[in-house]
Amino acid sequence: MAAALIAxxxxxxxxxxxxxxxxxxxxxSVEPGEFVALAGASGSGKSTLCRLLNGLIPHLHxxxxxxxxxxxxxxxxxxxxxxMSRAVGLLLQRPDAQCLATxxxxxxxxxxxxxxxxxxxxxxxxxxxxxWLDIGHLLERAPHTLSGGEQQRVALAGVLALQPRLLVLxxxxxxxxxxxxxxxxxxxxxxxxxxxxxxxAEHRLSEIAADADRLLVLHRGRxxxxxxxxxxxxxxxxxxxxxxx
Numbered sequence: 001m002a003a004a005l006i007a008x009x010x011x012x013x014x015x016x017x018x019x020x021x022x023x024x025x026x027x028x029s030v031e032p033g034e035f036v037a038l039a040g041a042s043g044s045g046k047s048t049l050c051r052l053l054n055g056l057i058p059h060l061h062x063x064x065x066x067x068x069x070x071x072x073x074x075x076x077x078x079x080x081x082x083x084m085s086r087a088v089g090l091l092l093q094r095p096d097a098q099c100l101a102t103x104x105x106x107x108x109x110x111x112x113x114x115x116x117x118x119x120x121x122x123x124x125x126x127x128x129x130x131x132w133l134d135i136g137h138l139l140e141r142a143p144h145t146l147s148g149g150e151q152q153r154v155a156l157a158g159v160l161a162l163q164p165r166l167l168v169l170x171x172x173x174x175x176x177x178x179x180x181x182x183x184x185x186x187x188x189x190x191x192x193x194x195x196x197x198x199x200x201a202e203h204r205l206s207e208i209a210a211d212a213d214r215l216l217v218l219h220r221g222r223x224x225x226x227x228x229x230x231x232x233x234x235x236x237x238x239x240x241x242x243x244x245x
Contacts, residue, residue, distance in 0.1 A: 003073065005166055005197050006030035006053065011067035012221075013048060013057060022048045024221045026067070030199060032165070035192045037208040037229065038201040040218035041241025046201040047093065049218070050170040053199070054088040055081040072165055082114065089164035093171040095155035099143035104135065104154050107143055111162045129157040133187070149180030156187070166197045173207045181207060206245035209233060217242070 006029060013023040023045050030036050040046045051057040055076035058065055065077050072087035092098050101107035108129060112122045130136050133153050138146065143154055152172065159167065169188075173181050189211055192198055202208050209215060209229040217225035217232060219240040225232045237244055 004029035004070075005032050005034075005072055006199070007068070007070045009068040011052075011065070011069050013052060013066070014064045015048075016062045022221050023052070026223050028216060028223060028226055030166075030197065032197055033192075033195055035188075035198045035211060035213045036200070037205075037212035037215045038199055038218065039203060039205055039208075039215060039237075039242055040201075041203060043220075044203075044218040044241070045221040046203070046218055047170050048221075050090060050168050050199075050201050052076060053166070053168055054090045055079055055084040056090070085111070085162055085164070086115065087165050089159035089162055089167045091152075091156055091159055091167070091169040091172055093174050095148070095151040095175075096144065098155040098158065099146075099151055102142060103139065104141050104143060104146075104157075105139040107154060108157045108161050111158050115162065125161045125163070126157075129160045132160070133157050147180075148175045149177070149183065152176070152180070152184065153187075164196075166199065167191065169198070169200045169202075171202055172200065173202055173204060185211065203242065205233070205237070205242055209245045 008026045008028050011023060011026040012021050014021050038046055053071050053076060057063060058077060059081050069075060074084065076084055099107050101110055108126045109122050112125050135153050135157060138150060143151060172184060176184060188198060200208050212229055215229040215232040216223060217240055224240060233244055
Protein backbone atom coordinates (compact mmCIF):
# COMPACT_ATOMS: atom_id res chain seq x y z
CA MET A 1 0.00 0.00 0.00
CA ALA A 2 1.27 3.48 -0.85
CA ALA A 3 2.21 5.73 2.04
CA ALA A 4 -0.37 8.30 3.12
CA LEU A 5 -0.02 11.60 1.30
CA ILE A 6 -1.08 13.48 4.44
CA ALA A 7 -0.49 12.13 7.95
CA UNK A 8 -1.56 14.23 10.96
CA UNK A 9 -0.98 12.91 14.45
CA UNK A 10 -1.93 15.14 17.36
CA UNK A 11 -1.40 18.28 15.29
CA UNK A 12 -2.20 21.61 16.90
CA UNK A 13 -1.48 25.21 15.99
CA UNK A 14 -1.45 28.53 17.77
CA UNK A 15 -1.17 31.86 15.92
CA UNK A 16 1.39 34.37 17.24
CA UNK A 17 0.40 36.60 20.15
CA UNK A 18 -2.55 34.49 21.24
CA UNK A 19 -3.16 31.72 23.75
CA UNK A 20 -6.05 30.19 21.80
CA UNK A 21 -5.37 27.12 19.70
CA UNK A 22 -6.65 27.46 16.12
CA UNK A 23 -6.20 23.71 15.57
CA UNK A 24 -6.39 21.07 18.31
CA UNK A 25 -5.19 17.45 18.34
CA UNK A 26 -5.89 16.67 14.69
CA UNK A 27 -5.57 13.00 13.76
CA UNK A 28 -6.26 11.94 10.19
CA SER A 29 -4.58 10.75 7.03
CA VAL A 30 -5.28 11.14 3.32
CA GLU A 31 -4.33 8.45 0.83
CA PRO A 32 -3.12 9.14 -2.74
CA GLY A 33 -6.01 9.64 -5.14
CA GLU A 34 -8.65 10.52 -2.54
CA PHE A 35 -11.13 13.37 -2.92
CA VAL A 36 -11.55 14.77 0.58
CA ALA A 37 -13.99 17.51 1.52
CA LEU A 38 -13.05 19.63 4.54
CA ALA A 39 -16.10 21.35 6.02
CA GLY A 40 -16.65 23.67 8.92
CA ALA A 41 -18.25 26.96 9.85
CA SER A 42 -16.36 30.23 9.56
CA GLY A 43 -13.51 30.27 12.06
CA SER A 44 -13.41 26.49 12.43
CA GLY A 45 -9.80 26.23 11.24
CA LYS A 46 -10.21 25.22 7.59
CA SER A 47 -8.01 27.94 6.10
CA THR A 48 -5.45 27.46 8.86
CA LEU A 49 -5.16 23.77 8.03
CA CYS A 50 -4.86 24.50 4.30
CA ARG A 51 -1.96 26.87 4.93
CA LEU A 52 -0.31 24.42 7.29
CA LEU A 53 -0.31 21.67 4.67
CA ASN A 54 1.81 23.63 2.19
CA GLY A 55 4.07 25.36 4.71
CA LEU A 56 2.69 28.91 4.65
CA ILE A 57 2.16 28.12 8.31
CA PRO A 58 4.53 28.55 10.07
CA HIS A 59 6.98 29.99 7.50
CA LEU A 60 4.84 33.01 6.55
CA HIS A 61 2.39 33.37 9.43
CA UNK A 62 4.62 32.25 12.30
CA UNK A 63 3.06 30.70 15.36
CA UNK A 64 3.58 27.38 17.10
CA UNK A 65 2.85 23.98 15.53
CA UNK A 66 2.66 20.84 17.65
CA UNK A 67 2.31 17.15 16.89
CA UNK A 68 3.57 15.09 13.96
CA UNK A 69 2.77 16.18 10.40
CA UNK A 70 3.93 14.68 7.11
CA UNK A 71 2.75 15.87 3.70
CA UNK A 72 4.12 14.17 0.58
CA UNK A 73 6.92 12.63 2.66
CA UNK A 74 8.01 16.04 3.99
CA UNK A 75 7.43 18.01 7.18
CA UNK A 76 6.01 21.41 6.11
CA UNK A 77 7.47 22.97 9.26
CA UNK A 78 10.99 22.08 8.16
CA UNK A 79 10.50 22.52 4.40
CA UNK A 80 10.34 25.97 2.74
CA UNK A 81 7.02 26.72 0.97
CA UNK A 82 8.70 26.98 -2.44
CA UNK A 83 9.82 23.37 -2.05
CA MET A 84 6.47 22.22 -0.66
CA SER A 85 4.78 23.74 -3.73
CA ARG A 86 6.36 21.04 -5.88
CA ALA A 87 4.08 18.51 -4.18
CA VAL A 88 1.27 20.60 -2.65
CA GLY A 89 -0.63 23.13 -4.74
CA LEU A 90 -2.79 25.64 -2.84
CA LEU A 91 -5.63 27.59 -4.46
CA LEU A 92 -6.47 30.52 -2.23
CA GLN A 93 -9.99 31.68 -1.45
CA ARG A 94 -9.45 34.93 -3.38
CA PRO A 95 -7.97 34.17 -6.82
CA ASP A 96 -7.15 37.84 -7.41
CA ALA A 97 -4.59 37.54 -4.61
CA GLN A 98 -2.90 34.71 -6.52
CA CYS A 99 -2.82 36.26 -10.03
CA LEU A 100 -0.06 38.85 -9.91
CA ALA A 101 1.64 38.94 -13.33
CA THR A 102 0.83 41.41 -16.11
CA UNK A 103 -0.69 38.76 -18.39
CA UNK A 104 -2.34 35.39 -17.90
CA UNK A 105 0.44 33.65 -19.85
CA UNK A 106 3.12 35.10 -17.60
CA UNK A 107 1.12 34.29 -14.50
CA UNK A 108 0.85 30.60 -15.40
CA UNK A 109 4.54 30.41 -16.30
CA UNK A 110 5.69 32.07 -13.08
CA UNK A 111 5.57 28.98 -10.85
CA UNK A 112 7.49 26.60 -13.12
CA UNK A 113 10.04 29.36 -13.74
CA UNK A 114 10.57 29.73 -9.99
CA UNK A 115 11.11 25.97 -9.82
CA UNK A 116 14.02 26.42 -12.22
CA UNK A 117 12.39 24.61 -15.14
CA UNK A 118 13.89 25.24 -18.59
CA UNK A 119 12.01 27.28 -21.19
CA UNK A 120 10.83 24.25 -23.15
CA UNK A 121 9.37 22.63 -20.04
CA UNK A 122 7.70 25.87 -18.97
CA UNK A 123 6.15 26.34 -22.42
CA UNK A 124 4.91 22.75 -22.46
CA UNK A 125 3.34 22.98 -19.02
CA UNK A 126 1.64 26.28 -19.85
CA UNK A 127 0.30 24.84 -23.09
CA UNK A 128 -1.02 21.71 -21.36
CA UNK A 129 -2.91 23.48 -18.57
CA UNK A 130 -4.24 26.15 -20.92
CA UNK A 131 -5.69 23.48 -23.20
CA TRP A 132 -7.02 21.45 -20.29
CA LEU A 133 -8.78 24.44 -18.71
CA ASP A 134 -9.80 25.98 -22.05
CA ILE A 135 -8.38 29.43 -21.31
CA GLY A 136 -6.33 30.03 -24.45
CA HIS A 137 -8.43 33.08 -25.29
CA LEU A 138 -7.31 34.71 -22.03
CA LEU A 139 -3.54 34.38 -22.42
CA GLU A 140 -2.81 38.02 -23.30
CA ARG A 141 -5.35 39.47 -20.89
CA ALA A 142 -4.36 41.13 -17.63
CA PRO A 143 -5.64 39.00 -14.73
CA HIS A 144 -7.27 41.96 -12.98
CA THR A 145 -9.58 42.49 -15.98
CA LEU A 146 -11.08 38.99 -15.74
CA SER A 147 -14.28 37.84 -14.09
CA GLY A 148 -14.12 35.96 -10.79
CA GLY A 149 -14.62 32.61 -12.51
CA GLU A 150 -11.95 33.40 -15.11
CA GLN A 151 -9.50 34.53 -12.43
CA GLN A 152 -10.05 31.30 -10.58
CA ARG A 153 -9.30 29.23 -13.69
CA VAL A 154 -6.11 31.22 -14.23
CA ALA A 155 -5.05 30.77 -10.60
CA LEU A 156 -5.81 27.05 -10.88
CA ALA A 157 -3.77 26.87 -14.09
CA GLY A 158 -0.82 28.41 -12.29
CA VAL A 159 -1.09 25.82 -9.53
CA LEU A 160 -1.51 22.88 -11.93
CA ALA A 161 1.53 24.02 -13.94
CA LEU A 162 3.57 23.07 -10.87
CA GLN A 163 2.29 19.48 -11.27
CA PRO A 164 1.52 18.93 -7.57
CA ARG A 165 0.56 15.53 -6.19
CA LEU A 166 -1.90 17.13 -3.78
CA LEU A 167 -4.23 20.00 -4.67
CA VAL A 168 -5.67 21.98 -1.75
CA LEU A 169 -8.48 24.44 -2.45
CA UNK A 170 -9.56 26.92 0.22
CA UNK A 171 -13.26 27.90 -0.11
CA UNK A 172 -13.10 27.80 -3.94
CA UNK A 173 -16.84 28.41 -4.37
CA UNK A 174 -16.97 31.52 -2.17
CA UNK A 175 -17.08 34.16 -4.93
CA UNK A 176 -18.59 32.16 -7.80
CA UNK A 177 -21.99 32.50 -9.40
CA UNK A 178 -24.06 29.38 -10.08
CA UNK A 179 -22.68 28.83 -13.59
CA UNK A 180 -19.05 29.21 -12.51
CA UNK A 181 -19.64 26.94 -9.50
CA UNK A 182 -21.02 24.24 -11.78
CA UNK A 183 -17.97 24.55 -14.05
CA UNK A 184 -15.64 24.25 -11.06
CA UNK A 185 -17.39 21.11 -9.81
CA UNK A 186 -16.90 19.54 -13.24
CA UNK A 187 -13.22 20.55 -13.25
CA UNK A 188 -12.72 18.93 -9.85
CA UNK A 189 -14.33 15.71 -11.08
CA UNK A 190 -12.00 15.69 -14.08
CA UNK A 191 -8.95 16.36 -11.92
CA UNK A 192 -9.91 13.56 -9.56
CA UNK A 193 -10.29 11.20 -12.51
CA UNK A 194 -6.67 11.90 -13.50
CA UNK A 195 -5.44 10.69 -10.10
CA UNK A 196 -4.77 14.04 -8.44
CA UNK A 197 -5.44 13.97 -4.70
CA UNK A 198 -7.91 16.69 -3.72
CA UNK A 199 -8.62 18.37 -0.41
CA UNK A 200 -11.36 20.98 -0.79
CA ALA A 201 -12.20 23.23 2.15
CA GLU A 202 -15.77 24.51 1.89
CA HIS A 203 -18.55 25.41 4.33
CA ARG A 204 -21.29 24.97 1.73
CA LEU A 205 -21.78 21.22 1.75
CA SER A 206 -24.04 21.34 -1.30
CA GLU A 207 -21.03 22.22 -3.45
CA ILE A 208 -18.82 19.24 -2.59
CA ALA A 209 -20.56 16.49 -0.61
CA ALA A 210 -21.83 14.56 -3.63
CA ASP A 211 -18.39 14.26 -5.27
CA ALA A 212 -16.10 13.66 -2.29
CA ASP A 213 -14.93 10.23 -1.11
CA ARG A 214 -14.66 11.48 2.48
CA LEU A 215 -15.95 14.35 4.54
CA LEU A 216 -13.92 15.84 7.38
CA VAL A 217 -15.59 18.37 9.66
CA LEU A 218 -13.73 20.89 11.80
CA HIS A 219 -15.47 22.61 14.71
CA ARG A 220 -13.60 25.14 16.82
CA GLY A 221 -10.30 23.72 15.65
CA ARG A 222 -11.12 20.09 16.39
CA UNK A 223 -11.84 17.27 13.96
CA UNK A 224 -15.35 16.20 14.95
CA UNK A 225 -16.26 13.94 12.00
CA UNK A 226 -14.42 11.86 9.40
CA UNK A 227 -16.16 9.41 7.11
CA UNK A 228 -18.21 8.89 3.96
CA UNK A 229 -20.31 12.02 3.30
CA UNK A 230 -23.61 10.14 3.59
CA UNK A 231 -22.70 8.88 7.06
CA UNK A 232 -21.41 12.23 8.31
CA UNK A 233 -24.43 14.09 6.94
CA UNK A 234 -26.76 11.71 8.77
CA UNK A 235 -25.54 13.28 12.01
CA UNK A 236 -26.26 16.65 13.56
CA UNK A 237 -24.22 18.84 11.20
CA UNK A 238 -26.30 21.87 12.21
CA UNK A 239 -24.71 21.59 15.64
CA UNK A 240 -21.38 22.31 13.95
CA UNK A 241 -22.72 25.39 12.20
CA UNK A 242 -23.28 23.67 8.84
CA UNK A 243 -26.33 23.45 6.60
CA UNK A 244 -27.13 20.02 5.12
CA UNK A 245 -26.94 19.96 1.30
